[in-house]
Amino acid sequence: MKIAVVRKHFDPYGGAEIYLSRLIGRLVREGHEIHVFAKRWETGSGENGKLIFHRVPTINAVSFLEVLSFALFASSMVRKEKFDVIHSFDRTLYQDVYRAGDGCHREWLIQRKKIEPWIKSLSHSLNPMHRSMLSLEKRLFRSPHLKHIIAVSQRGKEEIIRHYQVPASKIRVVYNGVDQTQFNPERSLQHREKIRQKFALGERDRALLFIGSGFERKGLKFIIASLPHLEKNVKLLVVGKDRPAHYHDMAGKLGVLDRVFFVGPRRDVENFYGAGDLFILPSVYEPFGNTCMEALACGLPLVTTRMTGASELIREGKNGLIIDDPRNIQEMAGILQRALRIWEGPGDRRRICNVSSLIPLESNVQEMLRVYEDIFTLTRDSSKELSGP
Numbered sequence: 001m002k003i004a005v006v007r008k009h010f011d012p013y014g015g016a017e018i019y020l021s022r023l024i025g026r027l028v029r030e031g032h033e034i035h036v037f038a039k040r041w042e043t044g045s046g047e048n049g050k051l052i053f054h055r056v057p058t059i060n061a062v063s064f065l066e067v068l069s070f071a072l073f074a075s076s077m078v079r080k081e082k083f084d085v086i087h088s089f090d091r092t093l094y095q096d097v098y099r100a101g102d103g104c105h106r107e108w109l110i111q112r113k114k115i116e117p118w119i120k121s122l123s124h125s126l127n128p129m130h131r132s133m134l135s136l137e138k139r140l141f142r143s144p145h146l147k148h149i150i151a152v153s154q155r156g157k158e159e160i161i162r163h164y165q166v167p168a169s170k171i172r173v174v175y176n177g178v179d180q181t182q183f184n185p186e187r188s189l190q191h192r193e194k195i196r197q198k199f200a201l202g203e204r205d206r207a208l209l210f211i212g213s214g215f216e217r218k219g220l221k222f223i224i225a226s227l228p229h230l231e232k233n234v235k236l237l238v239v240g241k242d243r244p245a246h247y248h249d250m251a252g253k254l255g256v257l258d259r260v261f262f263v264g265p266r267r268d269v270e271n272f273y274g275a276g277d278l279f280i281l282p283s284v285y286e287p288f289g290n291t292c293m294e295a296l297a298c299g300l301p302l303v304t305t306r307m308t309g310a311s312e313l314i315r316e317g318k319n320g321l322i323i324d325d326p327r328n329i330q331e332m333a334g335i336l337q338r339a340l341r342i343w344e345g346p347g348d349r350r351r352i353c354n355v356s357s358l359i360p361l362e363s364n365v366q367e368m369l370r371v372y373e374d375i376f377t378l379t380r381d382s383s384k385e386l387s388g389p
Helices: 015-029 063-079 105-112 118-126 128-141 154-164 185-189 192-198 220-229 245-253 269-275 290-297 309-313 329-342 346-355 361-387
Strands: 002-006 033-038 051-055 085-088 097-099 148-151 171-173 206-211 234-239 260-264 278-281 302-305 320-323
Touching: 002 015, 002 063, 015 033, 015 361, 033 063, 063 128, 085 361, 097 361, 105 128, 105 154, 128 154, 148 154, 148 361, 154 171, 154 309, 185 269, 185 346, 192 269, 206 220, 206 269, 206 290, 220 234, 220 245, 220 329, 234 269, 245 260, 269 290, 278 290, 278 329, 290 302, 290 309, 290 346, 302 309, 302 329, 320 329
Parallel strands: 002 033, 002 085, 033 051, 085 097, 097 148, 148 171, 206 234, 206 278, 234 260, 278 302, 302 320
Antiparallel strands: none
């Protein structure tokens, strides 16, 4: 098939981008011709001409114009060429299938009110960026050309139905897949001692691992706030792309700066799963959370919130625990203490991996192909009806 893929930024750090890179790689290897429409990317064309990039122009004067112009120009560009399937990973105006990997923007604005001053929430309602996102989202979900919506969790599906009255039959839940050749207990543990030594983590130290870009939404401040309530041998490794200055100052004021290590963005994140003793992602809003599945695939127990889509795959007490409200620091500290007692060390890795409801990346790719084939068949049949006998 000839497939158009739309994603504004195609870089190696965001969860959606990493997932998209792996999906495209599998599709190309299976012989499909993939055209990527993006504002920028960090990899070039290749794979014997089966992977082709198209640069989408944008108006970059202000952020909301960039979002609107990308949606308009990308939609115009994909219309100019014949594709079997047009798959958008961003809120655009012309696509056969939309993967709601970034969640529902309307729901995110509701959830962020819980952690922001009221004056900031009021400003968001007037912000042209958010108004543009909501307008695009509404037009997207009500587009007559849109045939399928891929939600990455049951919660995500329910949000789309609740906010935009989309028929449930139009939304298919496809949990994200994980590459278990890259993420597995044996491989991750090979790097445990090297990384722990780099950050001076002793044998008695218990390392909480946080991986994510966008520290506010992913609840980093709640983890730092809980550290004073935990034993002093509990340390925190922070891996990800964001501005750490505020969180650095916060850790200093709480007297735990010597227990927090800001690693920055890494391309070798799989190595860090071996160094941790517990993976923690207390997101305020998280459509899925690829890092959660990567952690479980490496046999690392998971603590996350009910607002994280991946929490639907947790078996409490078997491979992780769920936090109801990350703002409740006492609750979070208590759950972390309980988790550290349940899982005392890396010896549980294979068992945790085995009881986790992991979706192999290949299964995810095959599910996406079934969606593409449904669209291809539907489009072909519609063309036959229009052309007549």
